[in-house]
């Protein structure tokens with residue numbers, strides 16, 4: 001039987017890179033998407049062409065809608081699945097300082113970046129009983145970046161939850177986090193935007209999507225690691 005990993009926000013960018021990497025290592029991937037229907041289907045077709053023995057179903061869910069999130073694991077595609085890993089990768093990165101935060105804005109940022117991962121972790125535990133969870137965090141969780149206050153508050157909460165769940169759910173479920181540095185410019189921004197951030201890292205290096213995917217694979221394959229946050233960020237967290 002195929003072993004499945006659910007990757008949220010898998011249709012594009014880092015999520016797609018993780019999906020390609022894990023598929024090449026023999027995983028079947030449940031490709032979650034919200035607005036990127038076409039890209040999700042294209043990714044599924046590519047993965048199937050390269051790995052005909054494995055399965056690559058897609059599943060849509062708006063992670064800002066907690067009703068949808070709470071019922072995701074009841075969908076037929078997932079109900080009978082042998083799901084052994086969950087990668088909480090989907091995220092929304094919207095600028096705004098502390099003084100810009102409104103109740104609706106906070107709900108949206110906390111919803112997608114913290115509440116949805118939490119409820120998916122819960123559902124995964126209930127559904128699978130054992131396996132692996134990896135939460136995608138951000139190098140800034142150890143800092144106080146002012147420009148994306150609500151986003152960062154959500155990621156800091158997700159970091160704390162990663163360690164809390166790692167302890168609470170051991171020995172059956174391992175829970176780890178990855179904190180990327182500059183990998184890709186935010187959607188809508190160009191490479192120029194990222195240049196300054198890259199030049200400010202100790203290694204002066206853009207983090208490759210493959211390097212993030214390799215870190216995911218490393219965590220999935222190392223049975224002695226739980227509660228760990230790996231900074232794959234060209235050293236950015238040190239400054």
Ligand SMILES: NC(=O)c1ccc[n+]([C@@H]2O[C@H](COP(=O)([O-])OP(=O)(O)OC[C@H]3O[C@@H](n4cnc5c(N)ncnc54)[C@H](OP(=O)(O)O)[C@@H]3O)[C@@H](O)[C@H]2O)c1
Nearest residue numbers: 009013014033034035036062063064089090091136183184
């Ligand atoms: N890019 C970087 O350099 C960087 C740096 C630090 C941390 N990270 C973290 O690494 C992870 C991946 O980064 P990324 O840049 O590849 O992410 P991204 O492109 O900004 O977002 C990934 C996916 O999240 C999904 N998403 C957003 N809102 C959603 C909603 N309401 N419901 C369901 N899905 C939703 C989108 O899916 P659809 O397109 O299907 O709507 C999107 O394609 C994120 O957790 C991010 O915080 C990235």
